[in-house]
Amino acid sequence: MRVLLTGHQGYLGTVMAPVLAAAGHEVVGLDAGLFADCVLGPAPADPPGRRVDLRDVTADHVAGVDAVIHLAALSNDPLGSLAPELTYDINHHASVRLARLARDAGVQRFLYASTCSVYGAAGGDALVAEDAPLRPVTPYAESKVRVEDDLHALADGDFSPVYMRNATAFGFSPRLRADIVLNNLVGHALLSGEVLVLSDGTPWRPLVHAADIARAFAAALVAPREAVHDRAFNIGSEVNNVTVAEIAGQVAEAVPGSEVVITGENGADPRSYRVDFSRFRAAVPGFDCEWTVKRGALELADAYRAHGLTREAFERRFTRLAVLRAASDAGTVDDTLRWRR
Numbered sequence: 205m206r207v208l209l210t211g212h213q214g215y216l217g218t219v220m221a222p223v224l225a226a227a228g229h230e231v232v233g234l235d236a237g238l239f240a241d242c243v244l245g246p247a248p249a250d251p252p253g254r255r256v257d258l259r260d261v262t263a264d265h266v267a268g269v270d271a272v273i274h275l276a277a278l279s280n281d282p283l284g285s286l287a288p289e290l291t292y293d294i295n296h297h298a299s300v301r302l303a304r305l306a307r308d309a310g311v312q313r314f315l316y317a318s319t320c321s322v323y324g325a326a327g328g329d330a331l332v333a334e335d336a337p338l339r340p341v342t343p344y345a346e347s348k349v350r351v352e353d354d355l356h357a358l359a360d361g362d363f364s365p366v367y368m369r370n371a372t373a374f375g376f377s378p379r380l381r382a383d384i385v386l387n388n389l390v391g392h393a394l395l396s397g398e399v400l401v402l403s404d405g406t407p408w409r410p411l412v413h414a415a416d417i418a419r420a421f422a423a424a425l426v427a428p429r430e431a432v433h434d435r436a437f438n439i440g441s442e443v444n445n446v447t448v449a450e451i452a453g454q455v456a457e458a459v460p461g462s463e464v465v466i467t468g469e470n471g472a473d474p475r476s477y478r479v480d481f482s483r484f485r486a487a488v489p490g491f492d493c494e495w496t497v498k499r500g501a502l503e504l505a506d507a508y509r510a511h512g513l514t515r516e517a518f519e520r521r522f523t524r525l526a527v528l529r530a531a532s533d534a535g536t537v538d539d540t541l542r543w544r545r
């Protein structure tokens with residue numbers, strides 16, 4: 205298939221592009237390139253791609269494409285809360301526009317990178333499945349719910365949107381993100397000897413390795429239409445339904461000499477949910493996640509050491525909010541996060 209991969213120069217896109225290519229697909233990228241230079245280790249070999257803002261996509265960008273994998277977004281709660289109206293413009297309106305253009309161009313499958321954050325304040329210890337009530341607690345998560353709703357309205361006999369509700373990712377990507385929990389805790393542990401937890405450690409956080417997300421998207425791309433058409437899927441594995449305190453414990457084991465410090469200074473976190481991932485396994489027989497949190501912590505520690513992660517890079521280059529703030533302060537992007545020409 206010829207696959208348009210938006211967000212191909214992000215954390216997940218950089219891991220997903222080679223997985224899709226290895227499966228025999230022709231990958232074409234589309235990304236504003238906001239974090240294209242935020243690389244740890246050797247520069248990745250990107251697929252051919254266009255530097256385009258999602259808000260400026262035209263029919264030309266989806267012409268001749270068989271499937272769209274849509275990852276491009278302001279990708280976490282702090283970014284969403286920085287500028288909620290921009291989050292709705294980019295994550296919601298521009299995503300739905302892209303989907304309409306894709307449908308009009310005859311694209312048959314549209315895999316949308318949603319998130320388990322849509323369950324938000326589910327709370328409790330019960331497993332939440334895809335039909336659980338959605339209780340987003342941030343503009344970021346709300347934007348994902350709105351896109352799912354609008355894509356559902358576009359689904360028809362020829363156009364199959366699929367809502368891939370990813371757990372929180374972890375693991376090494378050349379375009380690292382240090383602002384997601386496991387990647388962050390391993391970095392802290394290596395750089396300071398402390399596995400620093402600012403919440404009280406009790407919230408549940410389902411995790412999934414970036415490579416397992418990539419494999420799940422690759423599988424959903426070629427799954428029979430009736431198995432995935434207009435359906436939501438939680439992407440992850442029950443073994444990686446862990447509390448923040450448990451994650452911290454795994455990190456301390458992976459980084460010898462480090463110690464867990466739970467400050468609780470950020471108070472209770474309303475985002476807490478344990479997730480049931482069985483629907484995707486049933487829809488795509490044979491698929492299962494390969495990575496555990498423990499193995500991911502060891503992989504990250506090795507990669508950080510091998511590539512000489514510094515505190516400066518950890519706090520600035522690999523923290524999405526810090527990168528955008530710096531670009532805005534330097535005047536390289538305007539206040540709508542578009543590149544200044």
Ligand SMILES: NC(=O)c1ccc[n+]([C@@H]2O[C@H](COP(=O)([O-])OP(=O)(O)OC[C@H]3O[C@@H](n4cnc5c(N)ncnc54)[C@H](O)[C@@H]3O)[C@@H](O)[C@H]2O)c1
Nearest residue numbers: 211213214215216236237238257258276277279317370373
């Ligand atoms: N990483 C996770 O833990 C996780 C979990 C669940 C869902 N997701 C979703 O997966 C997707 C990818 O996440 P990621 O971790 O790779 O994030 P990321 O921030 O590393 O990548 C997002 C990419 O989108 C691009 N982008 C942002 N605004 C754009 C715009 N206006 N026009 C064009 N490109 C734009 C950025 O340049 C970047 O390359 C996002 O939609 C995110 O919400 C991620």
